[in-house]
Amino acid sequence: MTGAINMFKNKIIIAAVAAMVGLAAVPANAAEGGARPERQAWSFAGIFGTYDQNQLQRGFQVFREVCASCHSARLLAFRNLSEPGGPDFSEAQVKALAAEYDIADPTAEGGARPGVAADRWPSPFANDQEARDANGGSLPPDFSVLAKARGVVDPFPTWVFNYFTGYQEGGADYIRALLLGYHDEVPGTAPEGFELPEGKYYNDYFPGHAIGMAPPLADGSVTYTPGEDGVAVPETVEQYATDVSAFMMWLAEPHLVSRKQTGFAVLLFLVLFAGLMYATKRKLWAGIEH
């Protein structure tokens, strides 16, 4: 009898597993029409992950010199750039940087004044319509939380493991892949049989493949200052793409480092506390048959 029940049980489990695998075999993102970005070894991934300050500073440079001419970052304030856990510029650097920008201010003489650390990053266009007009009808998305507004849909069972590994870097993976996803010989780039609308560019990772943004990066287009150790960072599209993706992740999640640090203390406390609670509970119940 027990044997029969166990067999029955096993059959149910096997059937359930088979059904799950069967369901999962259909790629969930097949309809999205973009290739799957490869996972990168980000410094901010995992429970011990923190931002690489140098990388964020380089990424900010790429953002400022390249991306910011079309993309806004309306939730970024200059002061954020000197806050701990981020690019960690000095307050003097941020003050000087902000002063380079003219901030629209109706109370100032002439309607504009030099920026201060408390100001938000000025947007390149006055409104969405102007942004579209300047970009062939496409709206360059705001960067503030873009790295969290993009993601990678993982097939089963990967998405289950993600809950245990805390994988949150899909947005950075996607943005990096997108920046590297253009084909070499622009603009005659679309594979045969793909009808690329005029003014669009073919990208392996963009949903639908036809993206309005021209390849923004080129080797050597941003000049990095070598670090104090004199080691030069390669000035390649791949390096720029990686750095700016990391910067965008910080921009979207500026308190990641302190959040994880607090998390360690909280989890450590909870685990120890739970252990003590369990010991107390056991002792209390020891005399009771239950």
Place this chain on the structure above:
Amino acid sequence: MSEHSTYTPGNAVEKWLDDRLPVVRFAKEHLMDFPTPKNLNYWWTFGAILVMCLGVQIVTGVILAMHYTPNIGLAFDSVEHIRRDVNGGRIIQATHAVGASMFFVALYIHMFRGLFYGSYKAPREIIWILGVLIFILTVATAFMGYILPWGQMSFWGATVISNIFSAIPLIGENIKQLVLGGFAVGNPTLNRFFSLHYLLPFVIAAIVALHIWALHVPGNNNPIGVEVKESRDTVPFHPYYTMKDLFAMVLFMIPFAWFVFFAPDILGHPDNYIMADSQVTPAHIVPEWYLLPFYTILRAIDFNVLFIDSKLGGVIAMGGALLMLLIVPWLDTSKVRSGTFRPMFKWFYALFAINFVGLTYLGAQPAEGIYTVLAKVCTAYYFLYFLVILPVLSRIEVTKPLPTSISESVLGKAHA
């Protein structure tokens, strides 16, 4: 209930208070001395965990409301303002968002525990019905809460779900307009959802009080489903169950904290980091995971039945799936409460649990191909389980012999 009371006022002040408002006596009777079956397992700790979840949501929610702005032009940025600029805001916001998911994890476990151990059977029908009301109100509250960040999924989720009302014949369109405050989801919708999202948790808290009151009349059910017969079947709630429940709460906080601190966005949808845009429809509109089983049932009815079109049919099925829970005590008439002693019930119950996971999974998949077929199969089993399997099993099942009492059962286990 006063027969459990061992309270004697310790001094003149306590005596004075006890004669006028016996709150201390009440607390002593119901939070400390209350006789509780001694064989409750850890599935029984989820009631206390749910009280904690509701408390966490209310406390974090009240703080969030101090910084949030319910206006379609400002809501999205005000939530980001909380994450970026409010002291500890990232953690408070993450706790509230993750807390909703954890609330439903506990809620589903609590309900499935009741379904397995027959906790809804006489004399506990009212406890169960109040519980179902709490569940439905929690679904409504969570749904309205998801609108508030005013992201793409907020907006389109609200658009899809509010369309449900328009399926009601004759008055549907009017109800929909009343709910939305207009013809489409907009600023009036956001404002009334915010108002109701703040109100409903307190209504839930009130029903929770009734739920616990109703529980304290017959006392707890227990894993063997045999009523308490003598005082040695029970232990006082405090310290035995206060300790056990507190331990379980701390244990529950561990995965909770894991998500809050290490993966706060993993349970949400990336599209909700895009501000709501009525001109751009997301590729897939998916509700939060805890609503997926019922979303699957809504979508599974894609065919007309006589004069009922598929849209109304889906709404009837989804509403029915929720409301049917109210009559479960009268669908399952088996005299034996606990599934442990019901050899056939066990298997149908296990299949029901797997089926429910299946409904959840299917809700996140596009309604095409094999998924629509599976959705119909799973929906059919959901209804069959309650409407056919439970009533039939009650008649034909040969149950195993029950232990005569809780004490006999635990002694048998201890010496086995």
